[in-house]
Amino acid sequence: GNSVTQMEGPVTLSEEAFLTINCTYTATGYPSLFWYVQYPGEGLQLLLKATKADDKGSNKGFEATYRKETTSFHLEKGSVQVSDSAVYFCARVNRDDKIIFGKGTRLHILP
Amino acid sequence: EPEVTQTPSHQVTQMGQEVILRCVPISNHLYFYWYRQILGQKVEFLVSFYNNEISEKSEIFDDQFSVERPDGSNFTLKIRSTKLEDSAMYFCASGGSVQETQYFGPGTRLLVL
Numbered sequence: 495g496n497s498v499t500q501m502e503g504p505v506t507l508s509e510e511a512f513l514t515i516n517c518t519y520t521a522t523g524y525p526s527l528f529w530y531v532q533y534p535g536e537g538l539q540l541l542l543k544a545t546k547a548d549d550k551g552s553n554k555g556f557e558a559t560y561r562k563e564t565t566s567f568h569l570e571k572g573s574v575q576v577s578d579s580a581v582y583f584c585a586r587v588n589r590d591d592k593i594i595f596g597k598g599t600r601l602h603i604l605p
Numbered sequence: 606e607p608e609v610t611q612t613p614s615h616q617v618t619q620m621g622q623e624v625i626l627r628c629v630p631i632s633n634h635l636y637f638y639w640y641r642q643i644l645g646q647k648v649e650f651l652v653s654f655y656n657n658e659i660s661e662k663s664e665i666f667d668d669q670f671s672v673e674r675p676d677g678s679n680f681t682l683k684i685r686s687t688k689l690e691d692s693a694m695y696f697c698a699s700g701g702s703v704q705e706t707q708y709f710g711p712g713t714r715l716l717v718l
Contacts (some may be wrong), residue, residue: 531708537611537711538648538696583648584713588662591636592650 497519500584500596507574508604515569515599517558517584519604525586527551527560527567528593532581541582574604606718607631609710611697614620617716618687626682626713638707639672641665646694651670687717700714 500517507513519527529541529551542551547562556571567584584596610629618624630637641653653660654672671683680699684691694714697705 526705528706538709540706540708541649543706587707590651591663591700592663593639593648593698593707594650595648597647 496525496586496588496594498543498584498586498594498596500582500599502597503581504602505599506602506604509576510573511603513569513571513574513578513601515582515584515601517567517569518597519565519567519584519586520576521565521586524562524588527586528585528587529556529558529567529569530583530585530595532583533597534580538583541566574601576605579603609697609699609708611695611710611713613713614711615714615716617718619677620689620717621686624684624687624715626684626695626697626715628680628682628699629678630680630697630699631701631708632678634699634701636660636700636703636707637672637674638700639682640696640698640709641695642712643690643693651682651695681689684715687715689717691715692717699718 495507500512526545528543530538542553544551544560558569583596583598583599585593612627637654648676652662652666669685673681694712695710697710700707
């Protein structure tokens with residue numbers, strides 16, 4: 495069936511390190527893909543999105559490219575900050591319009 | 606910037622009691638959703654709502670759950686007789702059109718004792 499798989503956390507990095515959080519999806523057709531972020535004690539916020547193959551979503555220094563050939567949507571940031579500490583959810587929207595979320599990856603950034 | 610709001614932020618209730626979770630979607634949106642997140646687990650779809658009726662619901666959304674848009678601004682989730690396993694964070698979301706971005710509220714943390 496349709497699903498989203500993302501790397502398990504927690505991921506712990508030092509400030510200014512390079513970040514990659516892997517995400518792959520199974521799908522028929524071409525879903526829209528999203529990364530949502532949940533900061534401590536807060537709700538879900540849309541971080542970035544891509545709606546078709548080869549699209550690159552970007553926001554706050556984060557980027558993810560919709561790769562149809564590898565069915566992936568990996569999240570990257572060149573230099574993380576302590577304030578990036580949060581849980582990151584990869585997600586896709588099905589034809590039936592419900593979002594399928596990955597399990598989330600907790601990111602800890604050390605000063 | 607318009608945002609989705611939810612009330613209350615926290616609710617504690619006794620098992621078997623009814624709860625109503627409230628949401629005010631973004632004003633020009635037409636598609637409304639409820640999701641939940643049990644502590645430490647992933648966010649799960651519950652129900653979608655469009656044109657005053659349910660479009661889609663998950664297996665979780667059984668007869669104990671109902672949704673309503675009682676007026677032009679609110680969107681509510683009712684749990685008729687709460688169970689311990691209903692304890693979770695409940696998120697409301699709204700969207701302007703099908704398969705477009707869904708914007709989430711801050712959530713209501715429900716604890717059933």
